[in-house]
Amino acid sequence: xxxxxxxxxxxxxxxxxxxxxxxxxxxxxxxxxxxxxxxxxxxxxxxxxxxxxxxxxxxxxxxxxxxxxxxxxxxxxxxxxxxxxxxxxxxxxxxxxxxxxxxxxxxxxxxxxxxxxxxxxxxxxxxxxxxxxxxxxxxxxxxxxxxxxxxxxxxxxxxxxxxxxxxxxxxxxxxxxxxxxxxxxxxxxxxxxxxxxxxxxxxxxxxxxxxxxxxxxxxxxxxxxxxxxxxxxxxxxxxxxxxxxxxxxxxxxxxxxxxxxxxxxxxxxxxxxxxxxxxxxxxxxxxxxxxxxxxxxxxxxxx
Amino acid sequence: xxxxxxxxxxxxxxxxxxxxxxxxxxxxxxxxxxxxxxxxxxxxxxxxxxxxxxxxxxxxxxxxxxxxxxxxxxxxxxxxxxxxxxxxxxxxxxxxxxxxxxxxxxxxxxxxxxxxxxxxxxxxxxxxxxxxxxxxxxxxxxxxxxxxxxxxxxxxxxxxxxxxxxxxxxxxxxxxxxxxxxxxxxxxxxxxxxxxxxxxxxxxxxxxxxxxxxxxxxxxxxxxxxxxxxxxxxxxxxxxxxxxxxxxxxxxxxxxxxxxxxxxxxxxxxxxxxxxxxxxxxxxxxxxxxxxxxxxxxxxxxxxxxxxxxxxxxxxxxxxxxxxxxxxxxxxxxxxxxxxxxxxxxxxxxxxxxxxxxx
Numbered sequence: 001x002x003x004x005x006x007x008x009x010x011x012x013x014x015x016x017x018x019x020x021x022x023x024x025x026x027x028x029x030x031x032x033x034x035x036x037x038x039x040x041x042x043x044x045x046x047x048x049x050x051x052x053x054x055x056x057x058x059x060x061x062x063x064x065x066x067x068x069x070x071x072x073x074x075x076x077x078x079x080x081x082x083x084x085x086x087x088x089x090x091x092x093x094x095x096x097x098x099x100x101x102x103x104x105x106x107x108x109x110x111x112x113x114x115x116x117x118x119x120x121x122x123x124x125x126x127x128x129x130x131x132x133x134x135x136x137x138x139x140x141x142x143x144x145x146x147x148x149x150x151x152x153x154x155x156x157x158x159x160x161x162x163x164x165x166x167x168x169x170x171x172x173x174x175x176x177x178x179x180x181x182x183x184x185x186x187x188x189x190x191x192x193x194x195x196x197x198x199x200x201x202x203x204x205x206x207x208x209x210x211x212x213x214x215x216x217x218x219x220x221x222x223x224x225x226x227x228x229x230x231x232x233x234x235x236x237x238x239x240x241x242x243x244x245x246x247x248x249x250x251x252x253x254x255x256x257x258x259x260x261x262x263x264x265x266x267x268x269x270x271x272x273x274x275x276x277x278x279x280x281x282x283x284x285x286x287x288x289x290x291x292x293x294x295x296x297x298x299x300x301x302x303x
Numbered sequence: 304x305x306x307x308x309x310x311x312x313x314x315x316x317x318x319x320x321x322x323x324x325x326x327x328x329x330x331x332x333x334x335x336x337x338x339x340x341x342x343x344x345x346x347x348x349x350x351x352x353x354x355x356x357x358x359x360x361x362x363x364x365x366x367x368x369x370x371x372x373x374x375x376x377x378x379x380x381x382x383x384x385x386x387x388x389x390x391x392x393x394x395x396x397x398x399x400x401x402x403x404x405x406x407x408x409x410x411x412x413x414x415x416x417x418x419x420x421x422x423x424x425x426x427x428x429x430x431x432x433x434x435x436x437x438x439x440x441x442x443x444x445x446x447x448x449x450x451x452x453x454x455x456x457x458x459x460x461x462x463x464x465x466x467x468x469x470x471x472x473x474x475x476x477x478x479x480x481x482x483x484x485x486x487x488x489x490x491x492x493x494x495x496x497x498x499x500x501x502x503x504x505x506x507x508x509x510x511x512x513x514x515x516x517x518x519x520x521x522x523x524x525x526x527x528x529x530x531x532x533x534x535x536x537x538x539x540x541x542x543x544x545x546x547x548x549x550x551x552x553x554x555x556x557x558x559x560x561x562x563x564x565x566x567x568x569x570x571x572x573x574x575x576x577x578x579x580x581x582x583x584x585x586x587x588x589x590x591x592x593x594x595x596x597x598x599x600x601x602x603x604x605x606x607x608x609x610x611x612x613x614x615x616x617x618x619x620x621x622x623x624x625x626x627x628x629x630x631x632x633x634x635x636x637x638x639x640x641x642x643x644x645x646x647x648x649x650x651x652x653x654x655x656x657x658x659x660x661x662x
Contacts, residue, residue, distance in 0.1 A: 243601070
């Protein structure tokens with residue numbers, strides 16, 4: 001039979017330009033970007049994230065005016081000088097949105113890191129030691145998950161007193177359980193695997209087994225989860241600030257800036273621009289998180 | 304006598320046959336009670352172990368410097384006792400249905416909650432029903448037309464739905480539909496001066512329909528439109544996303560191919576085979592989305608100045624009204640837990656493979 005092909009031949013036959021001169025190095029490099037990221041949506045998501053990271057780093061350079069200075073007349077609609085108009089006491093709104101990115105985005109990233117670390121540590125302990133420790137920890141996790149998130153975060157933030165730092169703590173309290181569950185379930189399946197058994201037979205301490213054998217295997221799914229979580233974190237933190245439980249004036253923070261529009265809803269620019277900023281950040285991280293998950297862990301998307 | 308004995312025997316048979324179900328429900332109710340207790344404990348600890356002082360919040364800075372007044376205030380609400388004792392008293396009263404007295408409204412928390420409950424349920428109910436209808440339809444269309452233009456559009460719509468801040472879209476839609484276009488009446492549950500319909504269920508729109516008061520119905524429905532729209536956006540986003548995934552998975556199953564190959568009409572295949580198989584994961588998401596809605600009501604009710612559990616919880620929380628917060632948290636948490644309980648019970652109904660006890 002002549003039509004029996006090897007895998008390599010099949011691949012060759014399918015590829016549109018089979019006999020390209022060998023520019024192997026370049027081709028291999030280009031293949032490293034997975035196809036999913038080259039779709040319009042993937043490009044858009046990655047572009048927005050890079051865009052905002054640049055803005056966060058260079059915010060003071062990009063912002064044309066001092067975000068705290070009362071340089072203009074109040075309530076100017078967007079014009080050629082004040083691209084996004086001015087707010088109730090005449091601050092340049094464009095500068096406030098730009099500088100606000102430093103607070104809103106970095107706090108969301110900080111929150112995600114903190115909840116990932118806390119949740120994973122708790123999940124590791126529960127999954128690895130099992131028995132009653134697992135039972136107790138998981139019941140506590142259930143308890144925190146049985147509370148609608150914003151309500152619990154709001155109660156915590158209100159009790160701690162409104163401040164940016166406290167809003168992060170409040171959001172942390174509601175966002176760690178997801179990681180604890182994820183990591184625990186992975187650890188439970190790893191615990192029965194041969195390499196952990198071997199490590200134990202070699203007389204390694206639990207600490208060494210966790211760090212050397214277990215942790216490396218749970219890192220990438222957890223990081224994907226964290227990417228998907230940035231959107232949720234941004235929405236939660238800005239929501240708390242919107243309610244007046246986070247950033248205090250005059251700090252430019254997107255959620256609290258939208259609340260200016262609550263009692264001045266005819267001044268549409270006060271709400272539109274900071275909200276658009278939050279929206280783009282959340283969309284971008286959701287897109288990229290989805291793509292990462294589909295690429296590295298196609299099974300995880302199923303609920 | 305004979306008939307009764309037979310009847311008792313058959314009843315006994317019923318209990319025996321359904322024993323695992325009864326035991327399961329009993330166990331779940333027990334867990335629910337435990338979680339409810341945990342919720343009161345968390346809120347009690349949170350509102351007490353922190354710097355904020357409810358007395359200052361309730362009386363104001365001026366009165367709080369008057370020691371006699373403060374002492375009288377603490378004694379009135381039982382705040383002068385040690386914390387563990389305060390908590391035990393609260394739990395004891397709770398068992399009698401007494402949620403304590405709100406420091407802010409000066410009324411029993413139980414009656415505050417009862418007054419606010421229907422408004423929130425009204426929003427949540429309309430939202431979840433419209434989201435289930437729209438979201439599952441979108442998800443099924445996207446899965447059937449996988450990779451085509453309509454799939455791309457629907458996936459983008461659902462992405463926008465889950466990414467958009469609800470408080471932002473609430474303010475923008477209020478600006479557009481109320482201020483600019485005058486399509487909807489302003490904030491609140493009814494227009495100022497309008498008389499709410501006679502209370503039967505507490506849901507104004509339903510009550511107005513039941514009493515045949517069309518004017519009140521139009522008014523109440525108009526006030527309901529924007530809050531429901533804002534929350535539906537998020538719920539539809541979530542449901543579209545997950546129904547698409549779970550329908551896609553089922554579409555690939557052999558029994559669906561077999562049903563199609565047999566020449567069954569498409570609607571039979573869709574409703575009897577595809578949806579039946581895809582419904583369990585979708586239901587799970589409905590439970591999760593419901594929790595999101597209850598959270599969302601805090602923001603949406605505050606923005607549209609509607610009374611409700613969300614805005615009550617918010618007002619009590621920022622005023623450090625201990626009893627108000629615990630009551631609202633307890634009721635919202637219970638509604639959420641019970642919803643998920645019902646979802647779990649429905650699993651067994653939809654999918655005989657997950658009958659309880661079989662796991």
